[in-house]
Amino acid sequence: MALAQAPLLEIDQLEVEFRTETGPIVPVRGVSLRVDAGRTTALVGESGSGKSVTSLAIMGLLPRPFGRVLAGSIRFSRRNGEVVDLATVPPRGMRAFRGSEIAMIFQEPMTSLNPVLTIGEQIAEQVRLHLRLGREAAKSRAVDMLGLVEIPDARRRADEYPHQMSGGMRQRVMIALAMSCSPRLLIADEPTTALDVTIQAEILALIDRLRRENDMGVLFITHNLGVVAEIADVVTVMYAGEVVETAGVRDLFHHPRHPYTRALISCLPEHALRGEDGRRVVQAIPGSVAGSLDAPGCKFAPRCVHAVDACQAAHPQLDAVEPTHFVRCDRWRAL
Numbered sequence: 001m002a003l004a005q006a007p008l009l010e011i012d013q014l015e016v017e018f019r020t021e022t023g024p025i026v027p028v029r030g031v032s033l034r035v036d037a038g039r040t041t042a043l044v045g046e047s048g049s050g051k052s053v054t055s056l057a058i059m060g061l062l063p064r065p066f067g068r069v070l071a072g073s074i075r076f077s078r079r080n081g082e083v084v085d086l087a088t089v090p091p092r093g094m095r096a097f098r099g100s101e102i103a104m105i106f107q108e109p110m111t112s113l114n115p116v117l118t119i120g121e122q123i124a125e126q127v128r129l130h131l132r133l134g135r136e137a138a139k140s141r142a143v144d145m146l147g148l149v150e151i152p153d154a155r156r157r158a159d160e161y162p163h164q165m166s167g168g169m170r171q172r173v174m175i176a177l178a179m180s181c182s183p184r185l186l187i188a189d190e191p192t193t194a195l196d197v198t199i200q201a202e203i204l205a206l207i208d209r210l211r212r213e214n215d216m217g218v219l220f221i222t223h224n225l226g227v228v229a230e231i232a233d234v235v236t237v238m239y240a241g242e243v244v245e246t247a248g249v250r251d252l253f254h255h256p257r258h259p260y261t262r263a264l265i266s267c268l269p270e271h272a273l274r275g276e277d278g279r280r281v282v283q284a285i286p287g288s289v290a291g292s293l294d295a296p297g298c299k300f301a302p303r304c305v306h307a308v309d310a311c312q313a314a315h316p317q318l319d320a321v322e323p324t325h326f327v328r329c330d331r332w333r334a335l
């Protein structure tokens, strides 16, 4: 009998605090999620719900000194089989994971690429660092990496600077950089939101192919439920710093339990709105997250069409609908 495999990443009851000039805030509280090897977990929720803060906590990149993990654990299963709680690893120790076992790509590649180095040089530098290759070998590996992410004419493009490339090509370069160390976990934070729809589809297909070929776990952060439907195996929905629902992708779309998830899905896809900044935003749910943060009860209650008085009073716990489906709503059985 095969032993049950430990999840690649398992976050349990994570709480993050930021000390700000106006006092501490807790942008992430009680977040639990998991990513399995070779699978994609999508983390969804509207702007400000705590998705990026969650990913920064995993990477050990919370802004210091005022951001810190208050409680909870981030268990990561290493290549050598060891399981470590990343929440307890000191900043220096995180360098052993970041870039080598866990890599991250962001929405805007320009902020992560060095404008004065060619893309070939940047990838070569990365692979020399991680694979301890010599100069020539690293250069040729860089060209291979550009080929891996389907950049045509890789040998010539390796000599180009980031500003000479289109947004889609730059995102491919970011993915090549991330893949250069064969990470076990790839965190992708809105990697396609800045791209137009056809390029977006190509990048999604690329990430998906790399996941399959490398048995890599992917934590894919997005506003866009349309994207989720295409690539996710498991979906975790956040609202105001909390997980409100987690389920397998089909289950989530066919049997959403939380009123917030239902509202998100009912806005799909024809009614998808385009935000002022040109991003696609799926939600047209009245109200905003901000006003409800300090309420004692359910954080979604002030915007929820199903809320009753009791919802304002008691804070709901995550409840198991099924062994793989969880919802944070005291009324889910009645809806």
Ligand SMILES: Nc1ncnc2c1ncn2[C@@H]1O[C@H](COP(=O)(O)OP(=O)(O)OP(=O)(O)O)[C@@H](O)[C@H]1O
Residues within 6 Å of the ligand: 018, 020, 027, 045, 046, 047, 048, 049, 050, 051, 052, 053, 054, 063, 223
């Ligand atoms: N460096 C910071 N200092 C203070 N507060 C912060 C900082 N970074 C994020 N926050 C706050 O934490 C909350 C969660 O932010 P986060 O960036 O995780 O949201 P998000 O879900 O990624 O949103 P988006 O979809 O817009 O990227 C927000 O209220 C935000 O204002």
Ligand SMILES: [Mg+2]
Residues within 6 Å of the ligand: 051, 052, 053, 189
């Ligand atoms: Mg974000």
